[in-house]
Amino acid sequence: MAADPLIELRDVNKYYGELHVLQDIDLTVGKGEVVVVIGPSGSGKSTLCRAINRLETIRSGTILLDGRPLPDEGRELARLRADVGMVFQSFNLFAHKTVLQNVTLGQVKVRRTGKAKAEEKALALLDRVGVAGQADKYPAQLSGGQQQRVA
Structure with missing residues (x-):
């Protein structure tokens, strides 16, 4: 255990x-x-x-x-879902947004995090999964594996 x-x-x-x-x-x-x-x-x-x-x-x-x-x-379940991430088999990124914009969107819109703080956290997370260098690219410019790591 x-x-x-x-x-x-x-x-x-x-x-x-x-x-x-x-x-x-x-x-x-x-x-x-x-x-x-x-x-x-x-x-x-x-x-x-x-x-x-x-x-x-x-x-x-x-x-x-x-x-x-x-x-x-109820609200307790909504709070849980706001803190738990899950990448589905058929993940979807917003094609018209960059990698960085895709990763910060939830933080800014749902969690009400400031843009600068959201970008700092997003870049750290992207670095953690090995795609920080792709932050300014759009999903179509990434491989499938890179897209999944972004998601």
């Missing part, structure tokens, strides 16, 4: 009709830990991520974030 757990799944089950997609999932992810989930198409990877983000409901089990159950709805 990870020291100082951030995300904990305990006996999580998810069904689509009769199809049992997530079966008795137990997972603990510690703060600062990087976890990679791999598996064949249709094995439940995206469903697992969507359940953690409360974009999918689970039939049974418990999902804890920082020791507390995920909120079901």
